[in-house]
Amino acid sequence: AQSVTQPDIHITVSEGASLELRCNYSYGATPYLFWYVQSPGQGLQLLLKYFSGDTLVQGIKGFEAEFKRSQSSFNLRKPSVHWSDAAEYFCAVASFGNEKLTFGTGTRLTIIP
Amino acid sequence: KAGVTQTPRYLIKTRGQQVTLSCSPISGHRSVSWYQQTPGQGLQFLFEYFSETQRNKGNFPGRFSGRQFSNSRSEMNVSTLELGDSALYLCASSTDRANTEAFFGQGTRLTVV
Numbered sequence: 001a002q003s004v005t006q007p008d009i010h011i012t013v014s015e016g017a018s019l020e021l022r023c024n025y026s027y028g029a030t031p032y033l034f035w036y037v038q039s040p041g042q043g044l045q046l047l048l049k050y051f052s053g054d055t056l057v058q059g060i061k062g063f064e065a066e067f068k069r070s071q072s073s074f075n076l077r078k079p080s081v082h083w084s085d086a087a088e089y090f091c092a093v094a095s096f097g098n099e100k101l102t103f104g105t106g107t108r109l110t111i112i113p
Numbered sequence: 114k115a116g117v118t119q120t121p122r123y124l125i126k127t128r129g130q131q132v133t134l135s136c137s138p139i140s141g142h143r144s145v146s147w148y149q150q151t152p153g154q155g156l157q158f159l160f161e162y163f164s165e166t167q168r169n170k171g172n173f174p175g176r177f178s179g180r181q182f183s184n185s186r187s188e189m190n191v192s193t194l195e196l197g198d199s200a201l202y203l204c205a206s207s208t209d210r211a212n213t214e215a216f217f218g219q220g221t222r223l224t225v226v
Contacts, residue, residue: 041219042219045217090156100212101215106156
């Protein structure tokens with residue numbers, strides 16, 4: 001069964017600092033990987049996705065993620081965070097033929113001035 | 114282009130009652146998935162519909178059911194409500210395969226008292 005681990009429940013960074021959110025997945029074949037962001041009281045917005053090809057994917061809002069098969073990881077990065085990036089971030093995995101998304105438990109990001 | 118619309122946004126029900134939640138997908142999208150989000154269990158897949166057929170189902174009791182209409186709008190129903198059913202219920206739509214790019218609505222916040 002596919003699973004996702006986000007080891008960091010809560011991360012605090014200063015505005016303007018760099019950010020890396022960790023995501024590890026467990027799946028036998030090549031997974032489809034996603035990062036979603038959720039602001040309080042809102043639904044989920046897709047930041048970026050990986051299906052195949054280039055292992056470094058660019059997303060919206062200046063985010064990028066790198067797929068590392070050897071480490072079963074898909075970490076999210078941003079070189080300089082803005083106060084508006086404060087939210088909860090979810091990593092998710094899916095696969096061809098399996099229509100459900102399996103989500104990690106999320107990482108809450110706090111930005112300090 | 115309008116996004117995914119979920120109604121109502123907030124709902125308060127009493128234990129033992131039943132509830133119906135509605136989801137209107139993005140125009141042209143034929144796949145609709147439902148997720149339950151709680152602080153304790155996180156985001157969990159309920160079911161997915163495509164062209165009025167349930168294509169995948171999560172591990173929820175039979176009290177949770179859904180359907181999809183010919184215009185792709187979907188409803189989910191929860192019968193005999195329990196306190197533990199209190200959650201944010203999220204609907205996501207996609208063009209074809211739900212595991213490629215899902216667009217989420219803002220959710221329906223259900224409180225069972």
